[in-house]
Amino acid sequence: MSVPYLVGLFVWSLIARLNIAALPIGITFLVADWTGSYALAGAVSTTLTVGAAVAGPLRGRSADRGRTDRLMALCGLCYGAGLLVIALLPASLWWAAFPLGLVTGLFTPPASQVARALWPRLTSGQTRTAMYAAESTFQELVFVLGPLLAAATVAVSGGKGAVLLVAALSIAGSFGFAWQIYRSGLAFPPQPGPASPTQRRRSLLLQPELTLLVVVCMLLIAGLASVDLVIVAWAREIGRPGVAGVLAAFWSIGSLVGGLVAGALAGPPRLSRRAFAAAAGTAMLIPLLPPVLELPSPWLLLPVLFVAGLAIAPTLAAATERIGEVAPSDRRAEAFGWMNTGITTGVAFSAPLSGWLVDVGGPALGVVGGAVIVLLSAFCTLAVGSGSPGEKTHPVADGPDSGNGTPQ
Numbered sequence: 001m002s003v004p005y006l007v008g009l010f011v012w013s014l015i016a017r018l019n020i021a022a023l024p025i026g027i028t029f030l031v032a033d034w035t036g037s038y039a040l041a042g043a044v045s046t047t048l049t050v051g052a053a054v055a056g057p058l059r060g061r062s063a064d065r066g067r068t069d070r071l072m073a074l075c076g077l078c079y080g081a082g083l084l085v086i087a088l089l090p091a092s093l094w095w096a097a098f099p100l101g102l103v104t105g106l107f108t109p110p111a112s113q114v115a116r117a118l119w120p121r122l123t124s125g126q127t128r129t130a131m132y133a134a135e136s137t138f139q140e141l142v143f144v145l146g147p148l149l150a151a152a153t154v155a156v157s158g159g160k161g162a163v164l165l166v167a168a169l170s171i172a173g174s175f176g177f178a179w180q181i182y183r184s185g186l187a188f189p190p191q192p193g194p195a196s197p198t199q200r201r202r203s204l205l206l207q208p209e210l211t212l213l214v215v216v217c218m219l220l221i222a223g224l225a226s227v228d229l230v231i232v233a234w235a236r237e238i239g240r241p242g243v244a245g246v247l248a249a250f251w252s253i254g255s256l257v258g259g260l261v262a263g264a265l266a267g268p269p270r271l272s273r274r275a276f277a278a279a280a281g282t283a284m285l286i287p288l289l290p291p292v293l294e295l296p297s298p299w300l301l302l303p304v305l306f307v308a309g310l311a312i313a314p315t316l317a318a319a320t321e322r323i324g325e326v327a328p329s330d331r332r333a334e335a336f337g338w339m340n341t342g343i344t345t346g347v348a349f350s351a352p353l354s355g356w357l358v359d360v361g362g363p364a365l366g367v368v369g370g371a372v373i374v375l376l377s378a379f380c381t382l383a384v385g386s387g388s389p390g391e392k393t394h395p396v397a398d399g400p401d402s403g404n405g406t407p408q
Helices: 006-015 018-035 038-065 068-087 091-105 111-122 125-184 197-201 208-237 242-263 271-283 298-308 312-326 329-361 363-381
Strands: none
Touching (some): 018 068, 018 125, 018 208, 018 242, 038 111, 038 208, 068 111, 125 312, 208 312, 242 298, 271 363, 312 329, 329 363
C-alpha cells in the first residue's frame, strides 16, 4: 500500500492481538489442570473478559481524547504483569485467579479498537472499505497462529507455560504497536467534528443501529467462543492436547479464505446472509462430535471445520464496516470500544455456559449451545440498516483525518 506507515500499523496491530487468540487455550488448560473442571476454567476466563468488557468504552474514550501510543504501552505492560501473576499461582490458590483475572482484564490492550479508529484517518472511499475487509480477514491469521502457539506450548510446558507466553506476547505486541503509532504521527486524536457538546456527551448506545450492531457482534462471538472451548475440551479428553491448536487453526483458515473471497466481491456486503451462513456452518459440527458420533480420528473433522469457518470473517467485516459508518468520526475508538465490550461480554457468558454443557452432555451439546447463539445473532442482523460503504449516517463530518499528530 502507498499510504505511509499503513503497513507497519496494520502488521503491529495484528501482532498486538495475538495474546487474545492464544489466551483461551492457555487459561483453559491451566485452570483445568488445577481443578479438573471446564466450568471453572470458563468462569476464570469470564473474569478476564468481564474486566475487558467494563473497560472497553473507557479505553475508547481515552484513545479518542488522549495519546494512543501511551495507552497501548501502559495497557500492555499491566495486562502482561497480571497474566504473569496468574500463571505463577500455586494450584492450592487457584481461587485467586478470579480477582486477579478481573483486574487483569481491565487492562486488556485495546489494539483492535485503536486500529479500527485509525484506518479512516489514513484512508478513504474504496481504500477504507478494503482496509476494514483486510483487517477482519487477516485477523484470522492471528486466530490461526495464536491457538497453534498456545497448544504447542501446552504440549511442552503445560497451561502455565502457555499463559506465560501470552503475557510476553501482550507486552511485546502492545509496545510495538505503540511505537508505530508514535512514528506515524497519529498518537493524538483527530479534531472533533461539528457536533454539539451535548451530542458528544451522549452515550453512543443511544444510537439504535449502533447498539444493535454491538448485540450482533456479542452473540456472534459468544457462539464462536463456545466452539473454541469445545475443541479444547475434546482434545484434552482424548488425551491429545496438541490437536486443539490444529483444529482451531483449520477453522480460522476457513474464515481467512472466506474473507479473501468475500473481499473480492463487488457491491456492499450482505450482513444477514453472511450471519446465517455462519450459523449453518457452526451447526455442521454437531453430528460429528461425541456423544453423537465417535470419530476414529480427530483429523477427520478438519475439512468440516474449514467449511464451517468460511462465513466468519465476512460476517465480522460487514459488521465492523457498518459500525465505522454509523459512528461519529471523533468517537470511533469509543464505538469500537463498545463493540469490544459486546464481544467480551459474549465470551464471558458463553464460556461458563459452554463448559457446563460439555460437562453435562459432551462436546456435541456444547456446540449446540454455540450454534443457537450464532443463530440469534443472525436474526438480529435482519433489523440492521444497509448503507453503501462510506455513506454518512450521522451528523458528524466523516473523512480522512487532516491532522498531523499535534496536540489538540
